[in-house]
Amino acid sequence: MKQHRVRAYKSAERLPRADQLAWKIAGVAADSVAVEPDVVEMIGNRIIDNAAVAAASVARRPVRSARAQAQAHPFKPGATVFGLSPSERISPEWAAWANGVAVRELDFHDTFLAADYSHPGDNIPPVLAVAQHCGLGGAALVRGLATGYEIQVDLVKGICLHGHKIDHIAHLGPSAAAGIGTLLNLPTETIYQAVQQALHVTTTTRQSRKGEISSWKAYAPAFAGKMAIEAVDRVMRGEGAPSPAWEGEDGFIAWLLSGPKATYIVPLPEKGEPKRAILDTYTKEHSAEYQSQALIDLARRLGPKIGDLADIESIVIHTSHHTHHVIGTGANDPQKMDPKASRETLDHSIMYVFAVALEDGGWHHQASYAPERAGRPETVALWHKISTVEDPEWTRRYHSIDPREKAFGGRVVVTLRGGSVISDEIAVADAHPLGARPFARPQYIAKFRKLAEGVIAQGEQDRFLAAVERLSSLKAGELGELTFSVAPDRLGPPQPSGIFDFVRGHVATAS
Numbered sequence: 001m002k003q004h005r006v007r008a009y010k011s012a013e014r015l016p017r018a019d020q021l022a023w024k025i026a027g028v029a030a031d032s033v034a035v036e037p038d039v040v041e042m043i044g045n046r047i048i049d050n051a052a053v054a055a056a057s058v059a060r061r062p063v064r065s066a067r068a069q070a071q072a073h074p075f076k077p078g079a080t081v082f083g084l085s086p087s088e089r090i091s092p093e094w095a096a097w098a099n100g101v102a103v104r105e106l107d108f109h110d111t112f113l114a115a116d117y118s119h120p121g122d123n124i125p126p127v128l129a130v131a132q133h134c135g136l137g138g139a140a141l142v143r144g145l146a147t148g149y150e151i152q153v154d155l156v157k158g159i160c161l162h163g164h165k166i167d168h169i170a171h172l173g174p175s176a177a178a179g180i181g182t183l184l185n186l187p188t189e190t191i192y193q194a195v196q197q198a199l200h201v202t203t204t205t206r207q208s209r210k211g212e213i214s215s216w217k218a219y220a221p222a223f224a225g226k227m228a229i230e231a232v233d234r235v236m237r238g239e240g241a242p243s244p245a246w247e248g249e250d251g252f253i254a255w256l257l258s259g260p261k262a263t264y265i266v267p268l269p270e271k272g273e274p275k276r277a278i279l280d281t282y283t284k285e286h287s288a289e290y291q292s293q294a295l296i297d298l299a300r301r302l303g304p305k306i307g308d309l310a311d312i313e314s315i316v317i318h319t320s321h322h323t324h325h326v327i328g329t330g331a332n333d334p335q336k337m338d339p340k341a342s343r344e345t346l347d348h349s350i351m352y353v354f355a356v357a358l359e360d361g362g363w364h365h366q367a368s369y370a371p372e373r374a375g376r377p378e379t380v381a382l383w384h385k386i387s388t389v390e391d392p393e394w395t396r397r398y399h400s401i402d403p404r405e406k407a408f409g410g411r412v413v414v415t416l417r418g419g420s421v422i423s424d425e426i427a428v429a430d431a432h433p434l435g436a437r438p439f440a441r442p443q444y445i446a447k448f449r450k451l452a453e454g455v456i457a458q459g460e461q462d463r464f465l466a467a468v469e470r471l472s473s474l475k476a477g478e479l480g481e482l483t484f485s486v487a488p489d490r491l492g493p494p495q496p497s498g499i500f501d502f503v504r505g506h507v508a509t510a511s
Contacts, residue, residue, distance in 0.1 A: 001267040006158070008254035008262070009247050017192070020244040021266060022174075022199075025151055026191035028268050029178040033275065035146045042278050043145050044471045045444045046110055046121050047128075049283050051464060051484060052448035053109050054082040054102035055455045056287075056365055059492030062215040063102045066222065067491075070098035072500030079129035080483040083491050092126075092133040093229040099125035100222025106365050107217075107347050108287040112153050112280060113322075113398070113408065115160040117168045117290075119221065120175075120281050123148030126225030127179045130232075131479050138474030140183055146275040148179025153277035157401075158266030162326075164257050165206045169224040173202030176228035190235050197231035197241035198224070203256060209326070212335050213344035280403070283439055285431040285447075287365035291323040292353045293429035294409035297436075299357035302412060302424055309358060309382060311416045318391040319410030320398035323350060328388030339380050343369045354412075355383040365451070397427070403434065456484050 078089030152175035181191030336349035467481035
């Protein structure tokens with residue numbers, strides 16, 4: 001990997017293209033290196049993972065809304081949408097939109113955390129949609145996804161967004177555009193323009209993850225994927241983009257990040273170096289924000305040691321800056337302590353998550369968020385005894401570049417009536433590559449089977465998994481197998497009409 005210094009430049013300095021981050025990213029995307037077998041295997045795992053969480057969310061309201069919007073844009077050849085028949089094809093940007101929401105709605109797929117946060121599996125819906133629409137095969141898809149993961153992970157390692165209240169989809173738009181560029185074997189110049197355009201239009205604030213969190217949290221990555229497809233299409237037609245997007249005098253770094261005097265270091269593969277960043281990422285066993293994963297596992301372990309939870313006087317979670325300030329009491333969000341808060345808000349409250357995991361000895365993607373579950377008096381009482389504090393050592397480990405000491409957990413101190421104390425700690429989730437039960441293909445399949453139960457027919461599950469096993473050898477036109485269909489009654493009730501439905505209905509009436 002080569003470390004690239006990135007900073008803002010005045011327009012009069014005329015930064016050469018070869019020295020711009022977008023050009024370097026485009027060069028990586030255009031470098032047609034082979035995808036190594038362990039990377040191919042992990043890409044297959046994440047395709048399974050995305051389908052698993054999409055199955056669990058397919059009937060939820062935000063997913064129904066996104067799917068209805070997509071269905072208003074039928075197109076041939078088009079792309080598939082989770083839940084629908086593979087013969088029902090949708091314009092690729094809208095298919096990516098619908099699938100992106102389905103994948104993200106439950107906050108239950110893969111993650112990578114470094115200088116910033118990300119869910120790199122968000123690259124899969126847009127890259128796959130374009131691959132299906134363009135009639136490509138498995139080998140091209142694998143190359144495109146390897147690039148999407150590589151660029152997103154490298155940007156997350158080098159550039160902090162959350163410190164400036166910029167949402168992390170600002171790294172996803174460029175990575176998805178780069179992945180599509182690799183998929184389509186586009187020239188460096190085209191990818192360069194698309195990456196910059198995608199950055200420019202996917203820079204939004206972190207309010208989507210603050211206060212009363214709405215369904216936009218699930219839509220935001222889908223929006224970035226949709227914008228990436230549109231950016232690539234636009235520049236393929238010969239159009240340009242704001243340039244240099246990161247380094248410009250009025251650009252991303254100068255005005256939205258650390259300013260004209262700041263320097264960032266972004267690692268990128270050398271020419272000819274394999275794209276292996278997906279192997280640095282990890283998935284979730286529990287449907288909750290990633291910093292909750294290890295602490296849910298710790299709660300399962302602590303519960304039997306505590307015994308009667310009514311004896312608890314207080315629980316203090318000593319953890320990293322991120323956990324304390326984003327999902328802990330350091331966020332100063334009263335909504336995180338409100339039993340009537342939205343599911344998305346409860347997902348981002350480690351106080352709530354830890355209380356329920358202690359009481360139930362585990363976590364469920366639906367039952368643990370149910371309003372009646374959140375409103376139990378004993379749960380509310382326990383929940384309000386929990387607080388977080390930042391521990392500099394946990395923050396240091398969170399930001400460590402050494403995977404052996406990088407940690408996303410914390411130390412929990414439980415004080416009981418009478419003054420006795422029970423304390424325990426955990427560094428990484430059980431499902432983490434360095435955890436107690438690391439996920440591999442059998443665990444991904446088990447997660448898919450569990451979440452698909454009662455949603456996807458057994459034969460359809462088997463067909464989908466068999467297609468993933470043949471990922472690299474899927475022929476041109478066979479990528480439509482990388483989806484699943486369900487019975488119409490599993491898709492949930494009809495959605496209220498929107499603008500697109502009105503237009504279609506108006507046209508139908510007029511004709």
